[in-house]
Amino acid sequence: MSRGGRLALALGLVLSTLAAPCFAALQVGYYKNKCGLVDVESVVSTIMASRFAKDPSIVAALLRLQFHDCFVMGCDASILIDGTSAEKTAGPNFSVRGYDIIDAVKAVVEAICPGVVSCADIIVMATRDAVALAKGGKYSVQSGRLDGKVSLAQNVNLPGSSMTVSQAAAAFAQKGFTISDMVVLLGGHTVGVTHCSFIQDRLYNFNGLGKPDPTMDPKLVAALRLRCPKFSTVNNPVNLDQNASSALIVDNSFYKQIFLRRGILQIDQELAVDKLSKSLAMTLANATDFSAQFGRAMVKLGTLQGRLPGEVRKSCRAVNKPR
Numbered sequence: 001m002s003r004g005g006r007l008a009l010a011l012g013l014v015l016s017t018l019a020a021p022c023f024a025a026l027q028v029g030y031y032k033n034k035c036g037l038v039d040v041e042s043v044v045s046t047i048m049a050s051r052f053a054k055d056p057s058i059v060a061a062l063l064r065l066q067f068h069d070c071f072v073m074g075c076d077a078s079i080l081i082d083g084t085s086a087e088k089t090a091g092p093n094f095s096v097r098g099y100d101i102i103d104a105v106k107a108v109v110e111a112i113c114p115g116v117v118s119c120a121d122i123i124v125m126a127t128r129d130a131v132a133l134a135k136g137g138k139y140s141v142q143s144g145r146l147d148g149k150v151s152l153a154q155n156v157n158l159p160g161s162s163m164t165v166s167q168a169a170a171a172f173a174q175k176g177f178t179i180s181d182m183v184v185l186l187g188g189h190t191v192g193v194t195h196c197s198f199i200q201d202r203l204y205n206f207n208g209l210g211k212p213d214p215t216m217d218p219k220l221v222a223a224l225r226l227r228c229p230k231f232s233t234v235n236n237p238v239n240l241d242q243n244a245s246s247a248l249i250v251d252n253s254f255y256k257q258i259f260l261r262r263g264i265l266q267i268d269q270e271l272a273v274d275k276l277s278k279s280l281a282m283t284l285a286n287a288t289d290f291s292a293q294f295g296r297a298m299v300k301l302g303t304l305q306g307r308l309p310g311e312v313r314k315s316c317r318a319v320n321k322p323r
Helices: 003-019 040-054 058-070 099-112 119-133 165-173 179-190 196-204 218-227 253-258 266-271 278-285 290-301
Strands: 193-195 237-239
Touching (some): 040 058, 040 099, 119 290
């Protein structure tokens, strides 16, 4: 190559670098000084405080949103993309919510600092703030993610609520998580709800035997049968944490409940029974540092990398149009 050709190539590389966002490895405080004097994370926190005051249930919604995003192709906000065959249309994502919250945050930061803050980072930051507002402690999140350009329902393969502990552990292991990580992350079920349709078998016909799940407290079975009649057409919500005083708080009450045989989802209850998870769950039930452990697990979840190449979307619901 001639000297002129080498110079042109070098100049092209420089220009292409300047034209695209330069995302290095994930780091805490990534957005510091990237939007002038504006503190991006404070902006997110302010919006989240306002939303939480109106609806504390957003904590569970965002925990689920982040998990469903990160567990499929990495934390790349692909779950936010609209489309007839996008991840949103996959069965496990039908009841996912919180998209409007991410849209609201994105609109504000985009107005202040266009083209800089990724939707993937907003999910992680907003979830962090929601957990803190629900008394779950505030952990420091890393930022610097790019938004994915691919969102396909066929890529959605999430651990199901009827899995055994061994099956769930295998699914988590494929993403680089230990059994301990899994047990801590499932502690996110300390907030949020499921619906009667997901526990109908545990109440009436567990394993096809025409009886309730023997691992569930009979008093709880009786109470839930009132809420979830056998032939009802109404799919009522059911709190995952049956301790009414902590159903909206991120704490270790979930683990205490499962050792009282009051776990709602099958996988939750099995954590207290299966030899792979029982001692870990018992430790968490008695832990005084659950918030710290949960925060570390959420940070690890947030390190699952999305598929490259990525971008910073102008709208979280659609990939950017080619220039």
